[in-house]
Amino acid sequence: MQEVMRLAAPPGLVVDVYSVDAAIQTLSQETQNRSTTMLLMRSPQVARRLYEGGLTYSALNVGGIGSGPGRRNIFKNIAASDEEIAIMKDLMDRGVRITLLTVPGEKSKEFADLYAELKRK
Amino acid sequence: MKVNRKQLAVAMIVSLVLMLAGAVAVHAMPVQQTGAVRMSFLMAAIIGILYYFSMSPWFANLGFTVLYRPLIAGTLVGIVMGRPAEGIAIGANINVLYLGWISAGGSLPGDPGLAGYLGTALVLGGGLDIQAALALAAPLGLLGGLTWSLRMSLCSIIPHWADRFAEEGNIKGVARSNYIYSQPFLFILYAVPVALAAYLGSAAVGSALDWIAQHAIWVMNGLFTASGMLAALGIALNLKFLLRGNVWPYFFIGFVVTTMMGGKVNLLMMAIIAACVAYLHVLWVHGMEATPAAAQAQAQARKAPGLLTRQDVFKAWLRWLFFSHSTYNWERMQGLGFAHSMTPIIEKLYKTKEDISAALKRHLIFFNTQPDIGGVIHGIVIAMEEEKAAGADISDDAINGVKTGLMGPMAGVGDTIQQGIVIPIALAIGIGLALGGQPQATRGNILGPLFYVVAVAAFVWGVGWWVWWQGYVQGRAAVTSILQSGALQKVITGAGVLGNFVMGVLAVQFVKLSTPVAFSIGGSTFRIQAMLDSFMPNLLPLILVLLVWWLVSKKNVSPTLIMAAIIILGVLGAIPIWPGIDEAGKAIKVGLLGG
Numbered sequence: 155m156q157e158v159m160r161l162a163a164p165p166g167l168v169v170d171v172y173s174v175d176a177a178i179q180t181l182s183q184e185t186q187n188r189s190t191t192m193l194l195m196r197s198p199q200v201a202r203r204l205y206e207g208g209l210t211y212s213a214l215n216v217g218g219i220g221s222g223p224g225r226r227n228i229f230k231n232i233a234a235s236d237e238e239i240a241i242m243k244d245l246m247d248r249g250v251r252i253t254l255l256t257v258p259g260e261k262s263k264e265f266a267d268l269y270a271e272l273k274r275k
Numbered sequence: 276m277k278v279n280r281k282q283l284a285v286a287m288i289v290s291l292v293l294m295l296a297g298a299v300a301v302h303a304m305p306v307q308q309t310g311a312v313r314m315s316f317l318m319a320a321i322i323g324i325l326y327y328f329s330m331s332p333w334f335a336n337l338g339f340t341v342l343y344r345p346l347i348a349g350t351l352v353g354i355v356m357g358r359p360a361e362g363i364a365i366g367a368n369i370n371v372l373y374l375g376w377i378s379a380g381g382s383l384p385g386d387p388g389l390a391g392y393l394g395t396a397l398v399l400g401g402g403l404d405i406q407a408a409l410a411l412a413a414p415l416g417l418l419g420g421l422t423w424s425l426r427m428s429l430c431s432i433i434p435h436w437a438d439r440f441a442e443e444g445n446i447k448g449v450a451r452s453n454y455i456y457s458q459p460f461l462f463i464l465y466a467v468p469v470a471l472a473a474y475l476g477s478a479a480v481g482s483a484l485d486w487i488a489q490h491a492i493w494v495m496n497g498l499f500t501a502s503g504m505l506a507a508l509g510i511a512l513n514l515k516f517l518l519r520g521n522v523w524p525y526f527f528i529g530f531v532v533t534t535m536m537g538g539k540v541n542l543l544m545m546a547i548i549a550a551c552v553a554y555l556h557v558l559w560v561h562g563m564e565a566t567p568a569a570a571q572a573q574a575q576a577r578k579a580p581g582l583l584t585r586q587d588v589f590k591a592w593l594r595w596l597f598f599s600h601s602t603y604n605w606e607r608m609q610g611l612g613f614a615h616s617m618t619p620i621i622e623k624l625y626k627t628k629e630d631i632s633a634a635l636k637r638h639l640i641f642f643n644t645q646p647d648i649g650g651v652i653h654g655i656v657i658a659m660e661e662e663k664a665a666g667a668d669i670s671d672d673a674i675n676g677v678k679t680g681l682m683g684p685m686a687g688v689g690d691t692i693q694q695g696i697v698i699p700i701a702l703a704i705g706i707g708l709a710l711g712g713q714p715q716a717t718r719g720n721i722l723g724p725l726f727y728v729v730a731v732a733a734f735v736w737g738v739g740w741w742v743w744w745q746g747y748v749q750g751r752a753a754v755t756s757i758l759q760s761g762a763l764q765k766v767i768t769g770a771g772v773l774g775n776f777v778m779g780v781l782a783v784q785f786v787k788l789s790t791p792v793a794f795s796i797g798g799s800t801f802r803i804q805a806m807l808d809s810f811m812p813n814l815l816p817l818i819l820v821l822l823v824w825w826l827v828s829k830k831n832v833s834p835t836l837i838m839a840a841i842i843i844l845g846v847l848g849a850i851p852i853w854p855g856i857d858e859a860g861k862a863i864k865v866g867l868l869g870g
Contacts, residue, residue, distance in 0.1 A: 161758035162684030220641025
């Protein structure tokens with residue numbers, strides 16, 4: 155699967171795949187010429203583990219996450235469980251700006267607004 | 276096995292005969308020369324139904340890829356309204372604006388189909404000039420995006436019905452949920468409003484524009500100018516993907532060569548030159564790279580347990596081809612379409628109610644990928660199901676892992692190839708053939724739309740089935756062997772050369788911008804446009820295309836905003852407050868911009 159990720163990336167992009175712990179260790183190291191890095195992760199749970207492991211960040215985008223049992227659509231084709239919503243709220247409270255956007259160029263949605271809407275319901 | 280090929284061949288021959296018959300009919304039809312067509316209720320109803328067909332993957336996935344494109348929409352509306360040649364010309368002109376239109380990841384930024392069907396109907400029904408058509412049809416495409424969210428939300432209900440059928444082990448029920456239950460709703464959502472708008476709108480639009488033409492002719496001039504400028508947006512959106520790497524110079528070569536030839540070039544001939552140049556470029560850049568040995572070693576068949584025949588795999592492909600997006604929705608996207616495509620496989624492999632129910636539920640979950648190239652995933656999953664049924668220990672998680680792991684990467688690769696390369700290039704050549712290199716042509720050539728249909732059908736059917744079959748034959752190795760074979764990168768590079776060159780030609784032919792401003796000082800006249808032309812002809816269109824390209828790809832400005840800005844700019848630029856000189860040499864007031 156790592157090979158597929160590398161082959162599907164546009165030419166010129168370097169793709170590395172890490173476990174959560176290895177990612178924290180590698181990316182927390184101070185290096186001099188780090189190139190711009192986009193961090194892709196599978197779920198809000200991973201986002202929290204990274205944050206709590208010391209790899210803090212100020213902004214997080216939530217892309218398409220599929221639905222399933224115990225999950226509901228919160229914005230377009232983005233679904234989340236109650237636990238995941240709580241995790242995102244937690245990260246937001248710690249100062250992370252969370253946006254929801256599935257395709258570049260579309261209008262993104264602020265998680266803060268969405269959370270207020272969800273609470274009202 | 277052979278039966279399938281025969282069936283496919285027969286289907287293709289029938290389609291070709293139908294299209295040829297259409298071509299003959301189009302050119303033999305008596306054509307009224309001028310004036311509006313009176314829109315009958317029947318005509319409006321057929322136009323509405325055609326739009327509905329275009330919003331479904333009906334007709335072997337040629338709905339979204341073919342019927343939805345304004346070039347084809349204009350042709351069909353023209354045939355329905357008895358003005359085929361005019362319809363082709365109108366559709367081709369509208370389509371230039373949507374050349375770079377891409378719908379990825381379930382988003383729908385604008386609606387080319389609505390612009391094509393309703394736009395052409397209003398233009399023919401209202402007796403409008405083709406150039407007015409563009410400025411009218413552009414905003415129509417923005418309206419269509421509104422219904423998308425409604426469709427995607429409401430269709431989210433249907434997979435839950437399918438869940439109940441899956442619980443009962445009812446294979447046919449799951450299939451029906453996908454291709455029948457959503458259709459009445461989609462029909463009402465798409466066919467009815469368009470039929471009504473076409474029926475009621477034609478006369479209204481015609482008289483409104485007549486009123487404008489009588490009372491403020493400069494607004495009409497402004498709309499004409501805007502339509503020539505809007506083409507820059509369609510081309511710039513395409514260049515967003517093309518103007519990069521080491522292939523960008525070919526855009527400028529195409530532009531300058533066409534300008535030197537006065538703009539009137541045969542696009543097919545230019546495309547042949549461009550294809551030869553692309554071949555040389557690829558040879559030069561990738562020439563000595565051999566195909567990686569690893570990829571060749573992997574490209575071998577796995578041992579199939581022999582529970583499925585080629586015919587079963589083909590049946591599954593057919594269901595996906597026709598109904599992948601029938602119940603597209605926010606909650607599970609193509610999930611129900613995926614389950615439907617697996618129904619022939621499940622029926623053949625599993626016999627007990629429990630096994631059938633488990634298999635149906637396994638495939639009803641969220642799924643979304645590009646339908647042609649992504650078919651490799653279905654092939655792999657069919658192979659896994661076959662092995663599972665033969666007794667291999669393959670868990671639900673293993674199958675889900677393959678689906679969710681591959682759907683993203685294959686969507687990226689597939690959209691790049693189908694929506695980013697195949698469709699725009701086929702459209703560009705189709706538009707060029709339809710108009711014979713003259714955007715002002717009022718009568719189009721049926722060869723343009725025909726070329727497009729054949730080219731896209733060859734890709735969607737040919738490549739689609741090949742990829743699907745490779746997935747089944749090779750199993751998981753198929754993905755790496757397809758992606759790794761150097762061919763893919765070569766095709767993408769070559770297409771980049773071809774695409775850039777063709778966009779350069781189209782930019783000259785369709786983007787129109789000039790200035791009529793002129794003044795005289797002490798007896799000598801200065802015409803700004805003549806001065807610009809002596810510097811370089813077509814300078815303003817080139818600057819406009821590059822400016823819009825910069826805005827969309829570097830500044831992330833939304834195309835909708837640019838579209839609105841161009842229309843406003845075109846109309847404001849037409850206000851006659853600037854100095855000009857008419858043909859007789861008298862000083863008059865003119866607009867700042869002209870077409």
